[in-house]
Amino acid sequence: MLERIRRAMYGRYGGDQLMIGSLVVYMLLAAIARMTQFFPLMILAYAVFVWSMFRIFSRDISRRYQENQLFLKYWNRVPAWFRTKKKSLQDHKIYRYYKCPNCTTRLRVPKGRGKIEITCPICKVPFIRKS
Numbered sequence: 001m002l003e004r005i006r007r008a009m010y011g012r013y014g015g016d017q018l019m020i021g022s023l024v025v026y027m028l029l030a031a032i033a034r035m036t037q038f039f040p041l042m043i044l045a046y047a048v049f050v051w052s053m054f055r056i057f058s059r060d061i062s063r064r065y066q067e068n069q070l071f072l073k074y075w076n077r078v079p080a081w082f083r084t085k086k087k088s089l090q091d092h093k094i095y096r097y098y099k100c101p102n103c104t105t106r107l108r109v110p111k112g113r114g115k116i117e118i119t120c121p122i123c124k125v126p127f128i129r130k131s
């Protein structure tokens, strides 16, 4: 039996992190669809499932590998995104966050200083905000 599976999988891509991710999405969607009895969501869930199966049995290994790399690139940003969110939640009482109108760099300014001129450290463009 195992030998047969191994032979069937020969030359095929198999599983990766994106496969695990898509199966998790499938299970979530299927569970929500079952709870809400919302039919289109069930179709979407099956589409995700079929797509992840397609990737496992795909023979285009380099293409699948690239998809996974792209997925990992975004996935690895998730913890950093949460860290920044947490940090700004923690110090939003002391600081205010602004975006530079010129280069959109995020700037942190102490709160409660009234109207102040802020100079962007990146592009050196000054702008006025109330802190």
Ligand SMILES: [Zn+2]
Binding pocket: 100, 101, 102, 103, 104, 105, 120, 121, 122, 123, 124, 125
């Ligand atoms: Zn700037």
